Amino acid sequence: MPAITPHIQGLHAYTPGLQPQSSGWIKLNTNENPYPPSPKVHSAILAELGTDATSLRLYPEPISRQLRATVASLNGLKESQVFFGNGSDEVLKYLVWAYTDGTLKAAMLDPSYSLYPVLTGIKNSSIIQVPLSRSMELPVDKLINSGANLILITQPNAPTGVAFPLNDLRALVAKTQSLVVIDEAYSAFADETAVPLLAEFDNVCITRTFSKSHSLAGLRIGYVMGCHKIMDTLDRVRDAYNLDRIAQAAALAALEDSHYFLDTIQKIKTTRDDFRSAIEKLGWFIFPSKANFVFVEPRNSKGENNASVAQAFYHYLESKKILVRYFGNNPFTSAGLRITIGLPHEMNLVVKTFAEANI
Ligand code: PMP
Numbered sequence: 001m002p003a004i005t006p007h008i009q010g011l012h013a014y015t016p017g018l019q020p021q022s023s024g025w026i027k028l029n030t031n032e033n034p035y036p037p038s039p040k041v042h043s044a045i046l047a048e049l050g051t052d053a054t055s056l057r058l059y060p061e062p063i064s065r066q067l068r069a070t071v072a073s074l075n076g077l078k079e080s081q082v083f084f085g086n087g088s089d090e091v092l093k094y095l096v097w098a099y100t101d102g103t104l105k106a107a108m109l110d111p112s113y114s115l116y117p118v119l120t121g122i123k124n125s126s127i128i129q130v131p132l133s134r135s136m137e138l139p140v141d142k143l144i145n146s147g148a149n150l151i152l153i154t155q156p157n158a159p160t161g162v163a164f165p166l167n168d169l170r171a172l173v174a175k176t177q178s179l180v181v182i183d184e185a186y187s188a189f190a191d192e193t194a195v196p197l198l199a200e201f202d203n204v205c206i207t208r209t210f211s212k213s214h215s216l217a218g219l220r221i222g223y224v225m226g227c228h229k230i231m232d233t234l235d236r237v238r239d240a241y242n243l244d245r246i247a248q249a250a251a252l253a254a255l256e257d258s259h260y261f262l263d264t265i266q267k268i269k270t271t272r273d274d275f276r277s278a279i280e281k282l283g284w285f286i287f288p289s290k291a292n293f294v295f296v297e298p299r300n301s302k303g304e305n306n307a308s309v310a311q312a313f314y315h316y317l318e319s320k321k322i323l324v325r326y327f328g329n330n331p332f333t334s335a336g337l338r339i340t341i342g343l344p345h346e347m348n349l350v351v352k353t354f355a356e357a358n359i
Helices: 039-049 065-074 088-099 115-123 140-145 166-175 196-200 228-237 245-256 258-281 307-319 344-356
Strands: 082-085 106-110 127-131 150-154 179-183 204-209 222-225 293-297 337-340
Touching: 039 245, 065 082, 065 222, 065 245, 082 088, 082 228, 088 115, 088 150, 088 179, 088 204, 088 222, 088 228, 106 115, 115 127, 140 166, 150 166, 166 179, 166 196, 196 204, 222 228, 245 258, 258 293, 258 344, 307 337, 307 344
Parallel strands: 106 127, 106 150, 150 179, 179 204
Antiparallel strands: 082 222, 204 222, 293 337
C-alpha cells in the first residue's frame, strides 16, 4: 500500500447531520430552508438545460462573472471584491489553504462551526479554540492574543444562533493585522450584516451561502466578499471551474428574485420567534437566535436539564420521526438540541411533542 501523509492518516472527517433516505421525516437537523427555491430558479435551470442539455458539453464560465457582478452591486462593492465557490465550505477551505500552514495558525470560537478544525487538519495547520461564555460576548482580546493569522467567526454563531454586535466585530478587526473571516452563513435571518466593515478595513472578509437563505443546499453555492487582494489570492488556489453551469444559472435567478427571498426569510423569522415564545412558555431555556435554527435546553418532568435529558429528548423526537441535531461531545452544547426552523405546522408539532413527553 502507498504511504498516506501522517496528518491525513490521523484525520477525522467532518460529521454532517443525517440525511435520511426514507420518507416521512420532519427534518430539522441541517438548517435547510423549508420553502422551495424561487420559481424563477426552476425556470432558469430548465432554460440552462434547454431541450437536450447540450449546454452541458461545454465547461462553465470559470469565474462566475455574472454572479460576482450581481453580488458586488447588491453590496456596493466592485466585481473584483467577490469570489464564488462550490458552497461556502469550499470558500472556507481555500481561505484556510491560503492563510494557514505549519507556522501560521487559525483561531475560532468554541462552540462554533465544527468544520473549521477539519479544514486546518487537512492543511496540517493548527487551530486555537477560544471559549465563549454563556453571555456570548465576543472575546476580542483572547482572539487577538491567540496569535492566529486567520480568525474564523460565525455570525450569527452556531449552534446557539446568537449574533455578536457589529461594533464588537469592528473592534476585533480594528485591533488585529490578521485576516478576520466573518462566516455569515445565517446572516440573512439576522438584523445586521458586517458588510460596512469591508469599506473600513482590508483585513476582513465575509462568506455567505445560498444553502439556507435561498433554499439551494442541494446545488452548493457560496461566496466571499472582501478586498481585491484576498479575492486574487483565492483565484490562485481555486479549481478552474468550481461552479457548474446549473449552479451559476440558478444562483443568478435566485438573486434576481429579491421579492421571493425577502418574503421567505420573513416567514422563517416569524416562525422562529413564535417557536421561541412557545419554548419559553414550557419554562425551558432557549438562546435568542438570529439564525434559522435555535438551541433549546429541554427539561424533564423533575425540572432537570443535563446531557442525559437532552439525549433522551433527541431519541424521543427521533422515535416520532422528528430529526434534530445533538452535539454531545462539547460540554457547552451537550445539554441542548439544535433545531432548524421548519414550516409553522412542523414547529407547532415539535412544541406539542415536547409538551406531551414523558421524560
Ligand atoms: N458556515 C456555517 C456556519 C454553516 O453552518 C454551514 C452549513 N453547514 C456552512 C458555512 C456551509 O454552507 P455551504 O452549504 O454553503 O457549504
